[in-house]
Amino acid sequence: MSNLSTRWKFVILATAIGTVSVPLSLLIFPPPKLPPGMVLPPAALVALIGLKLLEGAALGTGISFLVFGYAVLKRAGQPKPLTVLAYASIAWYLVNWWPHDNLHFVLGASGAIYPLLAVEYAFHQTLIAGGVILALFFYQVMRQAASRSPRSRPPLEKESI
């Protein structure tokens, strides 16, 4: 493993975690029982399995990013608090879907409102905060990269956000 490039290590770790996460999600978050007399249409089952695969892939990519990503973001030369927050936000945007979607399914089926609110605050509000942090980080990186670019483009406003 030590002779592999970082890119391959990233892909192998992401694939391994993604593969394990799909059966694990069925174990930790067993699908809610259907109402009596209801049958899940086969096409809907395929769509839901597709979601599980996407969530697993995102979880694996997020954990790989947590392991290998900080060195990349550090190169942006931004202040350390913003870099750490951007790193955490990107990872959260990838990792969160696995517990998030599963909890929505499990808690949504129960119809209880406080658990739903807890999910909304824990996931939706933190993702919104992550979006704001990423917009700021993206803007700062854009300004820096644009000032390095040899392209002749209209000048930027000098003030940063």
Add this chain to the structure above:
Amino acid sequence: MGMRAKVLVTTAVVAAVCFPMTFVIWPADRLLEGSGLVPILGYGLLAGECLALGAGVAFLAFGYPAVRRLPVSPRLATASYIGIAFLLISWWPHDHLHQLVERLDFQSLIWGIAALEYFFHGGMMVCGGILALFFYRVLIEAPVRVPASPAERLQEVTAS
């Protein structure tokens, strides 16, 4: 008006407009109607969604000049710019459509949830991938900076 003030004003105005509009477009939201702490927490969520929508619109309005100057392909630059905006704007329709879908009968509920999850959750995963590629291209593959000559710096100052 400076860029920071423009962004803050745009965010506040858009949030102030979309907050009351929520009750017109999605009149029945069980997170805003319950008893006890539920409506307080529900209004907190709504405020967060409206502010995120405002921030997304401000980013769309004022972020583009920097996008045009990026040292990556215009397609990747534009996709990243739209991706960031989607991460901010999508929560307002996303959360309320979830509330709406929950009221449907079983068959429609399954298809509604699948559609929302693919469009919003899947869309955000795709945006995450685009942003990862953007940061990789800009931070790892970007050309090494060559210090500008005095003549170039003078040209930049004159142009700005």
